[in-house]
Amino acid sequence: xxxxxxxxxxxxxxxxxxxxxxxxxxxxxxxxxxxxxxxxxxxxxxxxxxxxxxxxxxxxxxxxxxxxxxxxxxxxxxxxxxxxxxxxxxxxxxxxxxxxxxxxxxxxxxxxxxxxxxxxxxxxxxxxxxxxxxxxxxxxxxxxxxxxxxxxxxxxxxxxxxxxxxxxxxxxxxxxxxxxxxxxxxxxxxxxxxxxxxxxxxxxxxxxxxxxxxxxxxxxxxxxxxxxxxxxxxxxxxx
Amino acid sequence: xxxxxxxxxxxxxxxxxxxxxxxxxxxxxxxxxxxxxxxxxxxxxxxxxxxxxxxxxxxxxxxxxxxxxxxxxxxxxxxxxxxxxxxxxxxxxxxxxxxxxxxxxxxxxxxxxxxxxxxxxxxxxxxxxxxxxxxxxxxxxxxxxxxxxxxxxxxxxxxxxxxxxxxxxxxxxxxxxxxxxxxxxxxxxxxxxxxxxxxxxxxxxxxxxxxxxxxxxxxxxxxxxxxxxxxxxxxxxxxxxxxxxxxxxxxxxxxxxxxxxxxxxxxxxxxxxxxxxxxxxxxxxxxxxxxxxxxxxxxxxxxxxxxxxxxxxxxxxxxxx
Numbered sequence: 001x002x003x004x005x006x007x008x009x010x011x012x013x014x015x016x017x018x019x020x021x022x023x024x025x026x027x028x029x030x031x032x033x034x035x036x037x038x039x040x041x042x043x044x045x046x047x048x049x050x051x052x053x054x055x056x057x058x059x060x061x062x063x064x065x066x067x068x069x070x071x072x073x074x075x076x077x078x079x080x081x082x083x084x085x086x087x088x089x090x091x092x093x094x095x096x097x098x099x100x101x102x103x104x105x106x107x108x109x110x111x112x113x114x115x116x117x118x119x120x121x122x123x124x125x126x127x128x129x130x131x132x133x134x135x136x137x138x139x140x141x142x143x144x145x146x147x148x149x150x151x152x153x154x155x156x157x158x159x160x161x162x163x164x165x166x167x168x169x170x171x172x173x174x175x176x177x178x179x180x181x182x183x184x185x186x187x188x189x190x191x192x193x194x195x196x197x198x199x200x201x202x203x204x205x206x207x208x209x210x211x212x213x214x215x216x217x218x219x220x221x222x223x224x225x226x227x228x229x230x231x232x233x234x235x236x237x238x239x
Numbered sequence: 240x241x242x243x244x245x246x247x248x249x250x251x252x253x254x255x256x257x258x259x260x261x262x263x264x265x266x267x268x269x270x271x272x273x274x275x276x277x278x279x280x281x282x283x284x285x286x287x288x289x290x291x292x293x294x295x296x297x298x299x300x301x302x303x304x305x306x307x308x309x310x311x312x313x314x315x316x317x318x319x320x321x322x323x324x325x326x327x328x329x330x331x332x333x334x335x336x337x338x339x340x341x342x343x344x345x346x347x348x349x350x351x352x353x354x355x356x357x358x359x360x361x362x363x364x365x366x367x368x369x370x371x372x373x374x375x376x377x378x379x380x381x382x383x384x385x386x387x388x389x390x391x392x393x394x395x396x397x398x399x400x401x402x403x404x405x406x407x408x409x410x411x412x413x414x415x416x417x418x419x420x421x422x423x424x425x426x427x428x429x430x431x432x433x434x435x436x437x438x439x440x441x442x443x444x445x446x447x448x449x450x451x452x453x454x455x456x457x458x459x460x461x462x463x464x465x466x467x468x469x470x471x472x473x474x475x476x477x478x479x480x481x482x483x484x485x486x487x488x489x490x491x492x493x494x495x496x497x498x499x500x501x502x503x504x505x506x507x508x509x510x511x512x513x514x515x516x517x518x519x520x521x522x523x524x525x526x527x528x529x530x531x532x533x534x535x536x537x538x539x540x541x542x543x544x545x546x547x548x549x550x551x552x553x554x555x556x557x558x559x560x
Contacts, residue, residue, distance in 0.1 A: 171272070175297065
């Protein structure tokens with residue numbers, strides 16, 4: 001049964017995060033690795049992912065708006081949508097999606113290299129982790145914006161006359177504190193999705209099952225951390 | 240690891256993606272700040288409420304259903320009242336005037352609502368930092384009183400509808416009443432209180448009918464008598480004609496009487512003259528009588544004197560001439 005080893009995981013993530021912020025870390029090889037990962041984890045899937053976000057947003061805003069109107073609370077529909085979809089669902093959805101699509105292969109690749117007896121290339125590994133983290137942030141930002149645009153279109157169509165009410169509702173939800181909290185949560189998600197698979201594989205003993213266990217172990221640990229961060233964020237925001 | 244000399248397509252796409260994402264983040268932050276009115280010039284309005292429950296920071300102040308202000312701060316002031324500070328954008332401040340009224344409404348469903356009402360839009364503008372009381376309209380506050388009233392109402396209803404209660408007794412009475420109404424002489428008996436009374440009324444009605452029949456006969460006879468009287472009075476040679484002839488005779492008699500009266504008038508004039516002469520004659524007679532009286536008094540005095548002088552005489556009778 002895999003254990004989390006939270007302290008070691010946090011130290012690894014903090015180390016990687018600090019290294020990513022150092023200008024000296026950004027060698028050409030790292031930049032290439034980052035670009036390749038961002039391209040693979042974000043650019044390649046952005047159209048499909050954003051389309052899925054539009055569908056999700058349109059469905060949710062329809063349900064929320066209809067229910068709010070039935071209860072005579074239509075003025076709260078936009079705020080409810082922004083809180084549920086943009087603040088909570090979209091960042092978590094993006095983190096899980098990137099974790100499944102890029103985090104799991106990342107963990108498996110590192111386990112394979114260790115299995116083959118090669119030491120991990122620092123720039124390539126760090127660059128890939130930074131790329132995954134940037135992919136989470138980029139997709140979260142684009143998805144949130146896309147969801148809001150889709151919600152506006154679903155509520156008001158192409159009419160500009162709903163802009164005042166919409167902006168007011170968005171402004172009510174996204175106070176500076178909430179914006180800061182959202183940014184912090186997205187950064188934590190990004191670090192968790194990028195660092196936990198790497199740490200999971202690098203900290204695991206080299207055994208015959210290390211490669212096959214790498215992805216599930218990384219996913220479980222990342223899911224636990226994501227759920228914990230989301231729970232704390234919800235508790236801080238609404239408690 | 241290969242190190243490309245020129246930016247690879249991956250790197251360009253990644254850079255574009257990151258740049259777009261950064262722009263979206265900046266735009267989103269600016270949009271949220273714009274939505275919060277961060278770039279608008281505002282003026283402050285302070286509302287004082289007895290109870291600030293339901294009011295939250297960021298809540299809208301609406302005028303005619305449109306938001307014209309936003310709650311920025313809530314605190315309890317020294318007097319124990321809720322002090323609600325509201326930022327009103329300058330462009331929307333025209334809807335709020337010096338005499339505007341503000342209400343805080345709490346409904347059963349949904350949050351509290353701050354609303355502004357302006358009766359006269361030509362009134363003076365609301366000054367900066369104005370402090371206004373807020374009136375409360377709370378539907379839930381009335382609930383306990385309504386529930387208490389409802390309980391009393393239900394208790395009364397229960398008492399009224401209980402077995403042997405007022406309503407039950409009344410319904411029993413109504414039932415017996417309708418039963419009596421549906422019987423013979425029902426309505427009359429109910430109205431008069433018994434069948435015997437109803438029988439009396441029916442008897443009285445029969446008698447009245449008989450009376451009316453005899454009155455009808457009498458009326459017929461009277462009608463005939465009136466016709467006869469009419470013929471006697473107004474018919475040919477009737478009383479009316481005779482009265483007419485009598486009136487003509489009376490008119491002639493009156494004319495004769497008028498002539499006679501004229502003659503009497505003349506006689507009276509003559510008599511008046513004669514009376515005037517008689518009056519002067521009576522005046523002469525008065526003088527004469529005065530003289531006779533004087534003579535008599537002298538004669539009486541003379542006799543008295545003689546009697547006094549004539550002592551033998553006892554006869555005191557004096558014989559007048």
